[in-house]
Amino acid sequence: MRRLHRFVEKLLNGGRPRPFPADDADADALRVAIELRAARPGSGAPREEFIAGLHRRLARDQADAAPVPVRRRILVGGAVGAAGAAAGVFADRMIVGPPAAVPAAERLTPDIGAWHPVVNAADVAEGAVHGFSAGGVDGFLTRDGGRLRAVSGTCTHQGCRLGVHERTKLRCPCHGALFALDGEVLYHRLKAPIPALPRLAIRQRNGVVEVFVPQGPA
Amino acid sequence: MRYWKSARRGTAEPAGDEPEPRARLHLVHGETYANWEAIYLHNVDRIYRLMFSKVGNRPDAEDLTAEVFLTALRPLRVSATVGEVRAYLLATARTVLAAHWRRTLGREITSIDLELLADNDPAPGAESGVAPGTGGSERRAERLLAALPERYRRVLELRFLHSYTIKQTAAELGLSVGNVKVLQHRALRRAAELDRDDPPAQAPQG
Known part of the structure; x- marks a missing residue:
């Protein structure tokens, strides 16, 4: 009974x-508990963060799975990409995909690109x-010699999202490629x-570092 | 089962116009999706709600939803029709859910009934906002609660539907915390007995 009780309490307060090992009677009680919990008003909708996060994860997964060379895949991606603005959209955008909650068109000025605030300059020692994600582009901001x-x-290589490795390198989780912080x-x-990582244009405005995300042909 | 085949991602139809918010997508069975993202955005809400109705908690519902799409999207041909994609996603969801219960509790607590879903939800892309198979769940819960003795009904209502804590429930009902726990436990057992006599697959009576 105690473990059943704990299970039900988790359902009630939203935890995992x-x-x-449940017996028949437990199973019946849990079935009812789940049914009642699912009937709580307003609890069945997915979080926007979850939808956007899974979207990115799938984009990486799809990028890994694609057997076509990267150059061609970007073009194909450009043709069918969610932005629909089609060919020549900045490569990173295509691989990562825009967050589900905010359609790209609302965020970026077509043809020109836009500056996206990333972090306070003072916070980057x-x-x-x-690491940041701005305007659908993932990147890493570093400070070296000021x-x-x-x-x-x-x-x-195939568009996987890089992670920081030993604080001084960027490592690809898919095939183990290592990049220096300058790309x-x-x-x-x-x-x-494989080519070096592209540099992203940045500027400082009012103490905030902004990154330029091109929307037209990069 | 053509869409099981692991096909190279070919040249799909261009998306054509601006991406629309999920709720505004209109698709019918015969149409195809523009790309995998369209498949995802059009179905994620539905699959999540379905999973939530089957596990009753967010962490598991999120994990299982992710598993469905990670499993299903790769082998999916983009040229599969909307109906085919939905059927495939639901079949994947059923497998994923069954594996989840095997892994965690050792027996199947809830399952996804594909035939029932097909009956309940004839139009994909409908703007109902109600996941397949979950439309009746609130009504079912109401019916179940209504059949219970008053004290049992109250404790389950407060805790499950109105998010009361045990303490709040105890205050509301004028009971001790220990009594609420016992009452809740008995109420669940009693509701489970009623539920056995009125399984979900059965058509609503009256």
Whole structure:
């Protein structure tokens, strides 16, 4: 009874219930508990963060799975991309996809691109690596010798999202490629060489670092 | 089962126009999706609501929804029709849910009845905002509660429908915390007995 009670309490307060070996009577009680909990008004809708997060995860997954060369895939992606503005949309945008909640068209000025605030400049200490996602583009902001620099956070091989590795490198979770913080390729075990990470244009305004996300041909 | 085949992502139809918010998508069975993102955006709400109605909590519903799409999207041909995609997603959801219960409680607590879903939800893209198979769940819960003795009904209503904590419930009913726990437990057991006599697949009576 105790474990059943705990399971039901988790359902009631929105947590993840802990598994336990249930008997027939438990199963019947849980079925009813789930049914009643699901009937609570307004509780069945997914969170927007969840929808956007899964969208990004699927985009990475799709990018990994695609057997076509990266160049071609970007073009195909451009043709069918959600933005529909079609060919030549900035490559990173296509791979990552716009967040579901905010259609790209509302955020970016067509043809020109837009500056997106990323972080307060004061919050980026010397040697810090700040990952960001702005306007559908993932990137990393670093400060080296006082100067700020931003590179794309998307692997140039198949578009997987990079992670920070040992605080001084960017590592691709898909095939293990390593990039320096300035975008240079440090290591890969791929048949063909891969290009360095593109630099992203940044500026400081009122103490805030902004990154430029082009919308037209990049 | 053509859409099971792992096909290369070919040249799909261009999306054509601006991406629309999910709620405004209009698609019918015979049409196809522009790309995998359209498949995702058009179906994620439905699949999540379905999963939530089957597990009753957000963390599991999110995990299972993610599993459905991660499993289903890769082998899906973009040229599959809306109806085919939906059927495939639902079949995947059923498998994923069954595996979830096997893994966690060792027995199937809830399941996805594909035939019932097909009957209840003939029009994909309908603006109802109600997931397939969940439309009747609130009515069912009401019916179930109505059949219970007053004290049992009150404790379940307060805790499950009105999000009262045990303490709040105790204050509301003039009971001790321990009594509320016992009452709630008995009420669930009693409701489960009623539920057994009125399984979900059965058509509503009266």
